[in-house]
Amino acid sequence: MSNLVFRNVRHQYDGVNSVDIAHLEVGAGKLVCLLGPSGCGKSTTLRLAAGLESPIEGEVSIEGEVMANDEIFVGPEDRRVGLMFQDYALFPHLTVEDNVAFGLSHLALAERRARAGTMLETVGMAAAARKYPHMLSGGEQQRVALARALAPSPRIILMDEPFSGLDVVLRNRVRDETLKLLKEMGTTVLMVTHDPEEAMRMADEIVVMREGEIMQQGSAGELYNRPADGFIAAFLGEVNRVPARRNGDFYETDLGPIPISAAIGEGAVDEILVRPEAIRFLPVVDPKAPTGEVVLSRNLGAFSLIDIRFESGFQATARVASFYQPKVGDRCSVSLNLSGVFIFPRPGNSE
Numbered sequence: 001m002s003n004l005v006f007r008n009v010r011h012q013y014d015g016v017n018s019v020d021i022a023h024l025e026v027g028a029g030k031l032v033c034l035l036g037p038s039g040c041g042k043s044t045t046l047r048l049a050a051g052l053e054s055p056i057e058g059e060v061s062i063e064g065e066v067m068a069n070d071e072i073f074v075g076p077e078d079r080r081v082g083l084m085f086q087d088y089a090l091f092p093h094l095t096v097e098d099n100v101a102f103g104l105s106h107l108a109l110a111e112r113r114a115r116a117g118t119m120l121e122t123v124g125m126a127a128a129a130r131k132y133p134h135m136l137s138g139g140e141q142q143r144v145a146l147a148r149a150l151a152p153s154p155r156i157i158l159m160d161e162p163f164s165g166l167d168v169v170l171r172n173r174v175r176d177e178t179l180k181l182l183k184e185m186g187t188t189v190l191m192v193t194h195d196p197e198e199a200m201r202m203a204d205e206i207v208v209m210r211e212g213e214i215m216q217q218g219s220a221g222e223l224y225n226r227p228a229d230g231f232i233a234a235f236l237g238e239v240n241r242v243p244a245r246r247n248g249d250f251y252e253t254d255l256g257p258i259p260i261s262a263a264i265g266e267g268a269v270d271e272i273l274v275r276p277e278a279i280r281f282l283p284v285v286d287p288k289a290p291t292g293e294v295v296l297s298r299n300l301g302a303f304s305l306i307d308i309r310f311e312s313g314f315q316a317t318a319r320v321a322s323f324y325q326p327k328v329g330d331r332c333s334v335s336l337n338l339s340g341v342f343i344f345p346r347p348g349n350s351e
């Protein structure tokens with residue numbers, strides 16, 4: 001069953017479209033990430049779901065109930081959604097327990113306390129119930145904010161860049177803990193991030209937005225391995241942009257011939273996108289394979305990044321297992337794994 005559904009939802013700021021979504025669904029118990037560059041409409045989409053903005057067209061519904069359309073508008077306080085925004089800080093003058101109990105005013109005092117206690121236990125913060133937010137670390141504050149968002153048993157949690165205020169090490173830990181908890185509780189989540197890695201780590205489904213519209217949606221694997229266009233391919237991970245020239249049924253490139261059958265659609269091609277891990281590094285020169293010279297070699301622990309310059313002057317980066325540690329100046333050959341090679345012809349331009 002779908003929890004949150006957008007149908008033909010359009011929103012404008014000052015007469016300009018900020019969001020124009022034909023269809024968006026967040027299934028019950030799923031974690032969906034809205035991903036895209038700054039200004040693409042992610043936060044506005046979340047605010048439309050929360051009831052902090054209203055659409056000029058279309059319909060937003062939660063659990064089958066209309067929240068917003070031409071005639072109906074349900075305010076944020078009546079949507080039973082949990083909000084966890086980047087600037088949605090804890091109330092500094094309330095204790096941790098009172099922060100978590102804040103959204104439970106419909107319950108009797110004893111029940112509020114009991115529910116707040118249970119939620120604090122769930123996030124591992126029961127011992128801090130009487131403390132004030134300034135006495136907690138960033139990660140602990142985040143856990144309390146999560147307890148506060150979950151306490152009223154919302155139908156969906158809406159998160160806007162919830163981990164962006166945390167440093168890198170803490171962010172990974174808090175993110176993993178949060179994900180585990182959300183999954184254990186079966187919570188439905190719509191989360192905004194501009195960080196592809198974060199989206200890939202957390203989401204059941206990623207929705208890539210650009211200029212207010214949805215460009216592609218799918219699992220991390222689908223988007224990374226079968227991106228719909230060059231923008232999405234490059235947004236989700238590094239790519240080499242390899243110059244290509246058509247020759248019969250192949251494109252000639254410095255990385256070797258690539259069959260035209262690998263192209264997605266028809267039209268002119270002057271560059272082919274190749275993921276760094278799709279370049280197989282051959283430390284011993286193979287006279288039958290494309291050959292170049294190592295110009296940069298960086299060992300990043302789990303893998304190495306090796307920049308190779310070919311005869312034409314073109315340089316490509318290969319990502320290889322870190323036991324390969326070639327030196328600058330070494331000669332090497334390469335071969336390609338076509339599953340990391342993307343050809344997006346420009347439609348309308350024949351070759």
Ligand SMILES: Nc1ncnc2c1ncn2[C@@H]1O[C@H](COP(=O)(O)OP(=O)(O)OP(=O)(O)O)[C@@H](O)[C@H]1O
Pocket residue numbers: 013014018036037038039040041042043044045194
């Ligand atoms: N209060 C506002 N008034 C006018 N225009 C706005 C307002 N808020 C956002 N916009 C514009 O609407 C568009 C979508 O903004 P939105 O904040 O939804 O994007 P975003 O993808 O969340 O960006 P970011 O990642 O930078 O937060 C942008 O062009 C932005 O400039």
